[in-house]
Amino acid sequence: MAQREAQIALALAAIRIGEAKSIRAAQRAYAVPESTLRARLAGTTNRRTAHQYRKRLSVRQVVDWILEQDTQGFTPSHARTREMATRILRMNVVGRPIEAARINGTHPEAIQEFYLLYEDIVRRFNIQPCNTWNMDEHWTAVGVCTNSYVLASSSQRRSYVKSPESREWVSIIEIVSPAGGFARPLVIFKDTAPQTTHFPTDTPDWLYTTSENGWTTNSKGISWLYDIFIIPETQPKDGQWRLLIMDGHGSHTSTEFLWICKQNKVHLLFLPANTSHVLQPLDLGVSAPLKSRYRSQTVALASLDDALPIKKQRFVTCYNLALKKTFTPRLLRTGWQAAGLYPFNPSKGPNSSQVQAPKPRQSMPPPHQEINPIFTTPTSSRYIQQATKSIRKKAGEKQALYQALHKAGHAINSLDASHIALAHRNTQLQAQLDTIVTKKRRKVQVNPNTQFGNIDNITMARQAQALLEEKEASKQVKYDAMAAARELEEQSFEALQFEWQMDDF
Template sequence: ATMAGNDQSKEGRIELAVQAYKNTKIASIRGAARLYDVPYSTFRARLGGRASRLNSTTPTRKLTDREEEVLLEWVLSMDKRGLPPRVAGVRRMADLLLAKRAESSSQPPIQVGDKWVRNFITRHPELKSKYSRRYDHQRAKMEDPEIITKWFELVRNTIQSYGIAEEDIYNFDETGFQMGVIGTSKIVTSAERYGKAFLKQPGNREWVTVVEAVNSSGWTVPPMVIFKGKVFQSPWFRDIPEDWTIGVSTNGWITNDLGRQWLQEVFDKYTRDRTKGKYRLLILDGHGSHVTSEFDQYCTENFIIPLYMPAHSSHLLQPLDVGCFAPLKRSYGSQDEASTRAGINHIDKLDFLRLYQIARQEALSMPNIQSGFRATGLIPFDPSRVLSNLTISGIETPTQSSQPQSSQETWVPETPRTIIQLQRQTERIKKHLSRVGPTSPTSVAIDQIKKCAELALYQAEILTDQLTQMQASAQHQKRKRQTDKSFITSSTILTGTEGRGRASCQEDVVEGESAEGRAVEKTRTPRRCSRCNQSGHTSRTCK
């Protein structure tokens, strides 16, 4: 029998022993414990008023057994539907149940801790945490200490030669997104699942590139988003910040021309007035769009010193890669997944712009940016931060927990989950009451009916929360469908302000044309005679 079944069977025997002792059918406590095969100490404590383990909560646990059972069923349900929740999602749902309990009891709400989900999984062998897909170990890690040392010598010499202040050091790079693909994350699934776990994806695999630049002090340069396409669409610019820039290319990747435009229209524009000294140091990789003669010439003419990292070393030497892009991808994946759970099955460009704004605000924070410069040994200048980590240790593969065994020996009263089960349980109670005396397990069955009502209420709270998310997403999708789309032709990149301005001009032109069309429609052509083709009479009155 399962552990839960043993506990319930034991609890039933304890209830019978308590009733038998209180009805003086058995004289001694030890005799009642021996007759009903229950531990003497447990039976004595129950007579003293201690609640059963099944109906009590450990003082260190914040959720009751009923609340944890509802949460467990929700996790397993989401897993079966191909949407196993992330650890953060399980924590959020636990906080929701605590908040609802606080509302009903007029107590201040509490929240679970960072390690609560791990302990929750430990308490429930039906669950385990695992990564949604295999961790990527394929990136080469053949770092050469001599090459890394020469890089830091180059950085130090460049800073000293040009007198570059720490506040004038920047890093820029581009990162790619498949708009509707949820990245790797730790999720909570059924313990019976083996192998890799998969999350349902919103479907759109179209590539988007975002160019980001950060300053060593912790602030960001406005981004440039590059979509796949040939023309701009006016809705793109409706809700983005005014200083954001959008570009287009045939495949959604950065091109030499877009790289030059970013340098001139974004980086130089937004950093020139914030320069402390004369020169700005720009750390970047050796991508083809960064090493063109036009790119280098513009840097030379505008006192920008580009410093190119060694090949295949960005995961060690680039602040954006080390401190920002990983949390940025995780944050976007979380927003993408939340949209999927809310019923959005296709992420388009408008959705991407909305989700990326949220993810960027969370990930490109001052602590993350400064941490990236610190971990790469740049600010403060400390090459040992990188050189000491060149020996990479392997990552342990998460072990698989054994599959729990379940069997059923004898009938044990179970909590009804449906109306039919509830009716059958009620009938059993009535039969027990009619044929047995006061030593029947009536109290246990009644408690289970109470538990059924509690489960229904908690599940209603979870469904209400999910419905609220779906309604918000549906409202957003409705606004998107009602938005008129007009195309904007441009040979250069456009900022949010420029895009909205051009869209507004085109709308004025369209409205003017529509007004002229309506005026023409109101003027009806005079009728003419079908015989002589003259106006003023018909064929019947023609002379």
Template sequence: MPQHPFSKRSVAFRAASAADRNTREVRLQRASLELNNGQHDSIRQAAAANNVPEASLRHRRQGRQPKVRAQNNQQRLTPTEESGLLEFIRHRACSGFALTLVLLREHANNVIHSNPARCQAPDVTHMWLQAFLLQHPTIWSHWSWCLDNARLSGATETIIQQWFNRLAEIMREYNVASTNVYNMDETGFMFGQAGSEQIIVPSGEPAARYKAQPGTHELATIIECIGSGGQVLSPLIITKGQVHTVGEQRQMEGVPGSWRFAKTDNGWTSHALGLKWLETIFEPETRPSTPSTWRLLIINGHKSHTSKPFLDLCWNRNIIPFLLPAHATHVMQPLDVSIFGPLLASIKCLISDAATHVSDVDKPMFVTMYAQA
């Protein structure tokens, strides 16, 4: 459903109006040039020959600028800034993060206030937003479609095929090499959680069916990333606490020095850690030799990698964030489908083996097991 007042009909009208203004300006310039060359005896004759209003041609000869050009100095954004804003809108839309009207205004205000000379300038208004959309017929506003889970099945053949078609289109548009496609995801592991196994117990002893598990119910979150060219990036391991200590690091065995660690109050990831992962792991470890080369990062809708700072940094570093379809990650997320399942099973086996001689799986031991798995 189109959002008033920018319907499909109004979009077509805006495009036609913009095209007409451009062609009229060309005719005015041609008429003025022909007068300068002596091809016409009067302004009226030149105007008639080029199908432009005599008054417009007369004003142009007197030095009056076109309305669009004359208003440039009064516009809130410079032409360069407007071009950048249009590119930003296109970037966000093509990767699945289309801007709302509120976010568009917010971004425009950020652009204005980033200029020291305009840091105290008032924010753009809704009227500015309407005018901006009218001036640029290549973009338009419409209502997004929201479907509840009962109606939306993200794993349908049609949705999956559309997603792959869009992926191929984006890769062609930005000339993304097949070896520059990556997938990142995070998953949670619980310290000391062993897997279920088939065991032999005395008959008539229900309590013997339960197996002791070492450790606590403390959670660790791990961010991993793999590449279509066989790349495996350093993980970011997030545990509960304040600071990752040297003492903990020394107790870990067989852990590569490139692995990164972080602490949060609950062991979960956050906006800040998602951005830290992008800045300190993904960007430097996948940086191409040619700065203009584009990379594509497939992500799900987790809030830690759909925040504005995360997405802005992606585009600033020639990284295309590409969103997986909603409710389809269980069949389409490469890490989810092929890596995390077997990895979790392997860790549970190691924990089960350790249960016979340790009573507690702490953080250093868990990370050691993760490295072994």
């Protein structure tokens, strides 16, 4: 690898200083692929250097952890292995993974505009922190998928893991305030209607509903407004305005949803697309700790209860325990502070490590390669003239050769003009022929006792039409041959020959 990189470096240096006249010349001289040289000249680096920042993870640590889990009967899946590897990377001060759409779609200009709009709304409507809310819907898996591969020791053929059975998604709508307050969540199960078996004995005081796929809908969003957010117990005193910050999900942007909020003095502020990881307090404060604690509860429950399935009833129990540990005033305020909304700090979002401004790619253009017109096949008189000038510069004044090439250029121009005229004439004649000659069609014979033609009638008509087309095609070949013969008779013998004669010089 080191020797190959040294050869590439020498080839690039030869191109830059002009020692190699072209990329292909450098490729032949240093035995380096041409595609590699072009990529390096365009600004790319080798694969090892490009991925060096990711190699802070000790493979030995991950392998030891997999073997330890295997001996304990908790053979890890790929998802759990990735989670452990991510924790090791965090320990080594490596950033956590993030979706490419979030990075590419997060623009500092949109974030700054959001801060300006937020500041203007709070100032104009005199909205207090206790009347500012952030609402978000997130999805949580009830169980763990059973059809997943796991990682274990290579010395044994099969490994078994205690699993909380099949996975089922549940939607939860949460709402928090910078003053440390929060309202009860809305849980949406995947079912036709809530069942008594969904809930444990000590069911928490939440709101529960169902939908066909476990996701929210427009009607669910409106019901959430009436049953949670704008109930009389939560209305502010003295008719003050409230601010509700949320993403642009379709259930939040329906006309009825907007109208209900306007009637109840609720000002809506939507987050820009792909910025919830930077501007949404719920994501920055309690979302990650809540999901982590919920997963810990499900894993502990599976180990104690011998892999009993995590159904809706057990989900409510596990999620309730995780919610009580996570929704604390300190964590709730942390999310608003990290988003730069309370206390107001508009530099938080644009300066976040998860916001990357697009960097222009600096590419070095490949060296200019001059093409000698002498060694190219002339396609017009312009190339003949270029070759003539090049020969005169190198061979001196040879008037006879110059005149011969000059006349050859004129001859090519004349032939090109006649060729274009013939092609245009052929196109016109073909268009006229197409308008005169029409293909014969075969009528589908239908039995008068029936109203519609069947497949047998249509097949017979298609066969008859194919025979007619074959006869016409055989006649057309004869016509084309006769037309070509007449065209050759009209041309002179001199027009059909072209001679080149060049003396040594």
